[in-house]
Amino acid sequence: MVRSAAGDTDQDVQIKLRQDKIVLRRDFPDAWNGVLVTEDSVTVAVAGISIRISHDGSITRESSSETTWVEADGSVLKKTEFAEASISANGVDLARRTSDSIAVVGKDGIIAKAR
Known part of the structure; x- marks a missing residue:
């Protein structure tokens, strides 16, 4: 857990380092709240929208x-x-x-x- 320098717990970032992926999470509704990095893609979650960039350059944007x-x-x-x-x-x-x-x-x- 990386704590916010301003002391705002909404901006604290949880970092998970796994053998096959890196995960960043935070509870901040006005900006990104999740990042997933794998061998073949990077995915960012922003305000209920998921944006994935794959290794081949393709991009997927998903909402509900x-x-x-x-x-x-x-x-x-x-x-x-x-x-x-x-x-x-x-x-x-x-x-x-x-x-x-x-x-x-x-x-x-x-x-x-x-x-």
């Missing part, structure tokens, strides 16, 4: 209602309870799926239809 991925090649995917959307790394292809429709914009044109 949505997940966003930035893949190593630069493509982006987003999933919520209402829709899934993606964009290719070069920005040419876009897709959106909902429970009742699908729409795709690509170099060959636009497709939109009900499911």
